[in-house]
Amino acid sequence: MQRRFNPFEADARWQAVWDEKQSFRADDASSKPRSYVLEMFPYPSGRIHIGHVRNYSMGDVLARFRRMTGHEVLHPMGWDAFGMPAENAAMEKKVHPGTWTRENIANMRAQLKKLGFAIDWSRELATCEPDYYGHEQALFLDMLEAGLVYRKESAVNWDPVDMTVLANEQVIDGKGWRSGATVEKRKLSQWFLKITQFADDLLEGLNGLDQWPDKVRTMQENWIGKSVGLQFGFKPVAPFDQAIDVYSTRPDTIFGASFVAIAADHPVAQAVAADNPQAAAFIEQCKAGGTTAAELETAEKLGFDTGLSMVHPFDPDWHLPVFIANFVLMDYGTGAVMGVPAHDQRDLDFARKYMLPVERVVAAEGDEGKPIHDEAYVGSGRLVNSRFLDGLGIEEAKAAVIARAEADGWGAGKTVFRLRDWGVSRQRYWGTPIPVIHCEGCGVVGVPKADLPVVLPEDVSFDIPGNPLDRHPTWKHVDCPSCGKPAVRETDTLDTFADSSWYFIRFASQPQDKPFDRETVEKWLPVGQYIGGVEHAILHLLYARFWTRALQHMGQLGFAEPFTGLFTQGMVTHETYKAGDGSWLSPGEVKKSGDDYVHIESGAPVSVGRVEKMSKSKKNVVDPDDIIAQYGADAVRWFMLSDSPPERDLPWTESGIEGSWRFVNRLWRLFGQIEADAQGQDASGQDRALDRKLHQTIDGVARDIEALSFNKAVAKIYELANAVEKAAPSVSRNAAIRALALLVAPMTPHLAEEAWADMGETGLIADAPWPPVDPALLVDDEVTIACQVMGKLRDTITVPKGTAKEELERLALAAPNVARILDGATPKKVIVVPDRLVNLVI
């Protein structure tokens, strides 16, 4: 009998059943243990891509598994719906960003539903709707009141293509993260969130996130970039009258200082340039230098001697020359450094070039008199040539210098962070309006909460660049809520990263009248398992951590970290194909011919390139809709979980998805055999070996799913299926087949439901409990013992588990291949590891 699974009919039918029964609705009032499983919500670009499918398949397995193991599961979905692409579409296609976005959402929702994810759709939200962003405005006002928001005239990163401001995090190698355009500096009045107020907390908090990948924690740590040191002022040597503040993480080396270097745009440099054309020219030259990694790597350390001198803080007669240097950055520390050539490689290179003194002030045991040559000494040791510091360790010396500086009033210990406050103003239409009003009399006034949401106007045009809100005829003109006089609205909108900084909270609780209900939120959060791409390791995850801390700081929530567990999945990759003329070809345009590929249309040979991330430009993309239409949801889901560990890249292959499809059908035939056996002959006996295999598999698959090792769970299921197929009919075999349906239920839910119903079960498998494990069956009663001679495997013996050491030794010596190698010799030493191996040393 050939039974072929018909996914196209089954998928839709079971999806309708789950929908109708509201199977995956999360109950706030449940008394079960709770589990919040969340995947990063998508930007509604128009189509689901294969990376989404992988992401949501993983989360879905975990969510369904947790339901089966007795948890009340919250597994929601929503849309990160504000952003530039909607405005680009508006400009190109003359559609309103809202229309474009909402249509995309409808399409993508339909695509996701075809995959049968166990999502509580009743909690779906889109950040572009007033019932979401209105609450975000309320939170913004709360932060404003709590002093976590401020407005500052500042030099901003201006993206000339997108015509908007970018946060530091959004500038990569001097270019905008979206447009790739070279970023310019502009002075604008901007809104900032005080993320730096939590810099230390955000850093400390990383230590507790033991269920996060180390990589992500390290990246955040580096991004926050804490350093501890001394900030102090160098007094000028007359007639010059401006002091120079410097920052150093090595105040212990202060007696090794031989120059002071300042940035090209440092005020003192500007002052010097004012009446020194050579200095001015040098400054220009510095600014012209590139900022890319490659250019910086090779750029020569250049300096310009200003002729000025500064007084060493510990010795009024010790004068240090002041250089303008191209390697000093104005926007880190104070824009000026003390140069200690012996203990900083860059300072050493600089000193050699400009013939400045190099004196060792730190030495390892025995190196005290050794001169410094081409390599600065940055290791540990004790202070030398340093007057009152001599003999101290580095840390002691740092503390001593800081103490003296503070006592004498010329400097202070200071912690500096690389992290900057989060600039959130965007000169865009399609974002959350910043809910403030500018009044000539009253200044900046928050919009009263009763007037929220501040809704975006619908009648806007995108025919010219810039912010449509700013040029809207009426929207921005309002009366001041404070004095009643005419005033204007803020026309900047919030960075869309603000929208994604609290959506996971709103998923848990969605009251009409406030952003969330604290008690309900705290039932669900923090998120137990968050799954998404590593590309969000810094920006999104840092902002979300900040936002949660801000809410805690304001007394609105009782926890600091939003995500207890984080998992960053790998990308889906595909081979690339190139035609003879160098143009890229899509997988659909080529076919395999023998060992090579040819272009279907022309028959011309195709060169196969690297396996790379799917991208439109290389045309190596596979559309989820196409493959679902070809193989059904379950085969696609199964493939997404098979073979590659989830944190690694998954190469998409045609033969791989076909293999998954074959397995789905194999399972389906297997499920049909319960019935066949019931009608058939002898299905009455027990099969202890199969019982054991089954229980070991149930246990192993559960562990693997908990650890998100889906590839291993898949392999174990294959093994069980192989064993069941080979087994003779028995009660055990029927039990194994039934359990197999439960084991695959989280991964291939439509197939599992179909089989479940077919087996005569009345309820849904989605509501069925995970099969119980009999611990007695987890251990084998027979074990295979490796028999080694000198660590080399020579034979194996099969014995009852728990066989005594002496017996194992006797049996191993008697094993034919062992006896032959020993040839009558007596082993000098015998190592016996019970139930594992015997090693004979001769």
Next chain:
RNA sequence: GCGGACGUGGCGAAAUCGGUAGACGCAGCGGACUUAAAAUCCGCCUUCCCCUGGAAAUGCGGGUUCAAGUCCCGCCGUCCGCACCA
């Protein structure tokens, strides 16, 4: 340059505590069924050799150990992140 991850068959990979390396899947090869194909089923599948067995093999070179993919030291390579960060 700094930080992190990784390196195992033709390919994706497994090996939980230092204890039988290559489970499982893909591709490939051989066979059965079929008029034929598809589907399905059975078998083989790290390399080499003097093939009832043996040798080598987990990027390379050392070391520890009865025993190393796993631990230690030193290299090489790939990928990712950050970076004239004081």
